Amino acid sequence: MSHPNLASIFNKDEKRVDWHDKALWFVRHKRDRSVHNVKGWESLRELGHGIKAHTLSNIDNYLIQFEVNALNNGVQVHWAANAEEHNQIVHKILKKNNAKKVVKSKSMLTEECHLNPYLEADGIEVIDTDLGERIVQLAKEPPSHVVLPAIHKDRHQVDELFQEHLGTEPCDGDPQYLTAEARKHLREKFIQADVAITGVNFAVAETGGFVVCTNEGNADMGAHLAPVHIACMGVEKIIPKQEHLGVFLRLLARSATGQPITTYSSHFKKPRKGAKMHIVIVDNGRSEQLSRPDFRASLHCIRCGACMNTCPIYRRSGGHSYDYTIPGPIGSILSPGKDLKKYSTLPFASTLCGSCSDVCPVKIDIHSQLYKWRQIITKNTPQPFIKKKSMKVMGQIFAKPSQFEKIGKVARWSLRNLPKSFINSKPNAWGKARDLPKGPKQSFDDWHKQREDNKLKNK
């Protein structure tokens, strides 16, 4: 389904949309307050951008360096060209270790690869341990935001889900009680797990280590208790040196939630005594995105979610309306590279206001990339008849000033005099949920001319 169709489903519950809109805008505000406290924030963003741009320009060598160091650290390294291979590799490791129970901390990559259903098909239990992810897992839904996976759910829905699946008491959606119950439920899962899977926020070529950031402590609870730890990373997670973490850890949490840093920033290098550690490095379309000069900067993304929180379209259409693992502005520039046809409406789900590019901690030119995808999509995919025709007519009108003048006059008169039922009739999408303004008597041109004339007169 297209973005407008999915968005209109989300828009059925107006109160919910208002809440969603305000809640995310509040997170954006927290981000602002937090970054304004950092001296040199813009230089920090420049550094983030520069380090990522450099890394991509030497990415193969950094990955090789990373692999050498990781192997020296006693970690096993695997490579997957696509989602299918990623799932097979993880599955094989589980089989080898006779694993039946898996705990997983947040990893958008494993969502992208649809790892859970793949493993569940073989009778393996996979439990998402981030609270928000557990909520959407119980609801059998994908996350709707990269940092706040259950932001589309209200407390009463969580209450009901927990009653049904965890046997909790009805509590009128008390977050304190519900979180405490989730802690108990997941504690048991951590203790029983045979394997822990985590994502990777940053992988350091220089040390062969990697960093995972959480607020809940779920990645560490999983990785330090289970005998086997599998970390899954996209190739673009690599950074050259440990000192670069100083830049990215300062940028990440402030941009995401306004926190000065996440509660836990865990640096894994060697497995603990008696335990095993695996890293799966995944391409799945990333090297192809790297080949597109206009779009390769999308690989800088550190998944902070700031572009979602600030986006007027995302806030009012919800993450699920994008129908892609990564929603929002960044998802809309990543997804067309994967499937131009399927995601052809996403680059249009934007006002091109540029707010996403302004908040992005690694300075991705998100809104220009949206615009560039539009050019490609319009050329390469069939456009609706009305849109094509009206664009053509508009083009002709704008091409001739005298004609534009005449039509403008008619339009202004119509807006003043024709009945609303006619102005807001079906073909006019703009009249759907709002009234058009009353047409002014004068055009801007007339007004400007008059003003200049008056100036001359008054001299």
Added chain:
Amino acid sequence: MANRDTILASLKANKPKLIDLPFIDAAVFDEQLDLAAEFTKILEVVGGNVVAVSNDDEIASHLQNSFSELPIKYSTIDESYGSIDLETIANPKDLENLDVLVLESTIAVAENGAIWLADKNLPIRVLPFITKHLAIIISKKDIVPYMHQAYTKLNNTESDDYGVFISGPSKTADIEQSLVIGAHGALSLTVYLKG
């Protein structure tokens, strides 16, 4: 190995011309912070509890008063404080009932209240996560202003096999954005600031 080579080859073929690596000039960010004051302020904002102390006796008596009812304790500083022997812990899972854990750190960061704990001062990795209450002792002189200086310090010491920056108790806001302290990790964090 076939995958590895194909992936690396296509990355190599598709990457742009080499772009310079920028130099991090930490001086750009310097605001001449009052390190102990900033660290205390931020750590309290993120839900931690900071106690200024001048000697070890004060730590001992504060611990005594705060957690007197809780039976299962461990300290890497003061053997007599602990009620369990880590030697008898065959599996990290056996730490499930730990109430109070006391550790020491040598790096803390003023700008975000983060404290570095690593294998060196962490006999079992899961300890600071599985404990209900976490207390960390740190000296004022070990506070650095920003993450940049923290990594400079880490680069100058022998590299750790595992280490974590902890800033506050574990938390979540995944239910309607309302903040709840105590997700999967420690329910509380107390920091003793010496000196």
